Amino acid sequence: MKYQSRKKALILLADGTIFYGKSVGDKEGTAFGEVCFNTGMTGYQEIFTDPSYFGQLMVTTNAHIGNYGTNSEEVESDSIKVAGLICRNFSYEYSRPVADASLEEFLNKNGLFAISDVDTRALVSYIRDNGAMNAVISTRVNDIDGLKKELKEVPSMEGLELASKVSTKEPYYFGDEDAAYRISALDIGIKKNILRNLAKRGAYIKVFPYNASFEDLSAWNPDAYFISNGPGDPEPLSEAIATAKEIIKTDKPLFGICLGHQIIALANSVSTYKMHNGHRGINHPILNLLTGKGEITSQNHGFAINREETEANDNLEITHVHLNDKTVAGIRMKNRDVFSVQYHPEASPGPHDADYLFDDFFRLIEKTTKQTAEV
Template identity: 50%
Template structure:
């Protein structure tokens, strides 16, 4: 294939930092919180992860696009990132299973991107200065205007985004067992649904804002609270009513990422914004119950505040070995547990998939079935 003529693009950070490169994807202007992901593979799964809604995704691995795109790799119905930043963007791909190129994929979904940027330098900058907003433009090239635009962009703190990526109506995904799960879609990834469904469970996936009457009618054996974007403290303003109802049933609860944070908030545990979030497929997490280390996939910019976890409320079950942050909780006032990272990781790693089995075992115990 012939390569397209390159067009200049600019990445402008809110602190005045400027990076020049070449436009990829859709031509235009976009902005959001600038974050980075350390994964070597899975760029399509990352771009379609609803937890990244409203963020600019910078990939630290230099070669992006080399294996094209496949519809089966989507984690949601569309690309969720606000824009992408890469070091080397491949317009050609060498995967015979691919449906098309990443360039075509981004153009179809009108996602603005920039390539030819020294991403490792920018990552070091963010790690030193903290996350900040930025703007990508391939149409407006006035640096001063773009920096001001980045400064004016809406801040992630206090921002409620889960309802913006949630489905509009409930959906049932049938399984082969007798277990019924009420799953709440705050930006649920497809592979979470697949992971529970593969274990035989029938899921009723509810929109983020669903009435308690509709949830009660499902008569679930367990409740699952999903990942999602935005500030969990803002999401809690409407989601905690659902969490409290689920706790009152005495049925098992399981939460991942935003779901983990909502369950913590419901017990008076604090959740705050991180200086630099965790995003990638290579983060070491220690299971304090087994002593084993799991290599995990992560995607969060908020985290449980360790000092706010009281012994009578919850047990810290997992910690991040890079910075010691809380990665898992087991609650003491109701049958439930949660993790900050992603055990459903696609394309991987799969070290933490056992957590779905633990949730199934809790539902078996609740129904008097021998584990």
């Protein structure tokens, strides 16, 4: 054991339930957020840097975390976005040749408080039964009353706008400026691997802040539009919804992922709701209703779109469903080149069953640009 004097720590849930563990390293600390769990066996570094996880205390269901270290290239944003880490066994040593630091060093560099030695099976089982809720992790094990008081002041994820916390402040470019196509992307928490997937298929992307207007995005004269993933409740994002409505009025393709999927649904008058637990992991089964094929997918969302309203909407078609709970996992518009999915086809670190969706997007772009050139 690297640290002999690790501090006692606890997880206090909003309903008063307490689980115990120990601090990672010998640090004291406290962190607040919505507690959730991810069922992936790998990819912890990508998870921790995914903007969609902003403000959440992450419980990793895999028993060992940190055993393959970290690599500076395997990040989805410029910093850690989770509020805190909860795990069973934390590995201070690592044995991966391409790693350039331990997970402990990575967490320390980014100022993230973490606790281990937690009965994560019991904790995840409790969350499954009682739903995701706010929580606090802390070494202040003798100040439970004080922690309860502070925890009550933490806002609920329902109704919480978080895109502004993770979006770019100024527009920027990604890819080769001589690429065949130009895409305007609305950043409401975009992952780097999404940009990589767009760029490697021949796109030059201009990334805009979460509150950019349609006029901002269209002034660049793009061939298509993209709305990204991101954290928080979609319904407060009135500016993004208004922008999506204007994009839909054009004849140019639009693709949305995760939070972007929910924004496109809201732009079509389909409501969203907070899920009991959400879907988080890299092993979620999806059925593609258009092909009849199954997909194993990467997911990270705590909100979903209303299935009944989607089925009743004359302009929408459900294209994908989650096989565990039959929630809507993908839609497309019948009269526009607009489609979206609730999961992550860029899937860093994997799986890659759904990366064909980027190819579908580019086929629409190619078709639209050819039609425009022929006019």
